[in-house]
Amino acid sequence: YVYHVNEMMVSTFVTITGQESVKEAAKRLLKGETNHLPVIDAENRLIGIVTTYDVSKAFANDEQDMTVSEIMTKNVITIAPDAPVDFAARTLQQHNIGALVVIDASRHILGMLNSYDLGDLVGGRG
């Protein structure tokens, strides 16, 4: 049996828009108990991602008074819901990131795939 992304992703997630503050992003990451916050436009389409890494970086560089769109990563690494999870796992590893945004053909968010959610699928055997 091959697992697909839509079987391992979480479908409850928090989002934010680009004009919000970095402080608001920090509050929403905390409320959502997550490291990853997809950024959406007025039509709910994915336009970026802001993480606890980006908030920490803004604080380190005295840029905490910027907006989300100024500190977010615009080129989001995404995945389709029907992709196999081993492909997703390799994508996470290649990009050195902790989560992929699962989107449909019109860039609406379907869920988030976190690296630590793949725990069950790690075979000890090579």
Place this chain on the structure above:
Amino acid sequence: YVYHVNEMMVSTFVTITGQESVKEAAKRLLKGETNHLPVIDAENRLIGIVTTYDVSKAFANDEQDMTVSEIMTKNVITIAPDAPVDFAARTLQQHNIGALVVIDASRHILGMLNSYDLGDLVGGRG
């Protein structure tokens, strides 16, 4: 063949001490390009962990002027270097965290095991 933690961990890592500032933690996380910063005492033993999540949380709660020891997690989830990786992967999943600190019997740090480094081992097959 069963993979062990010491074959998948990274042995280069940055650390911090408890009396440093949250701002210094943010700078070191950025320099190390990591989300996880083990906290060590004067004898280099592990006493806590501070992550980009903790820095973001401190900023959200206006506690960014605190010290590392005031915002760090003291009960660190660790793992032994000879543990099998499938056990490590399940531990990451159970605690909803992105990395384990690999320590020896006297709590000296040997490396860090990141969830996304396990990508190769995720089998698509159940």
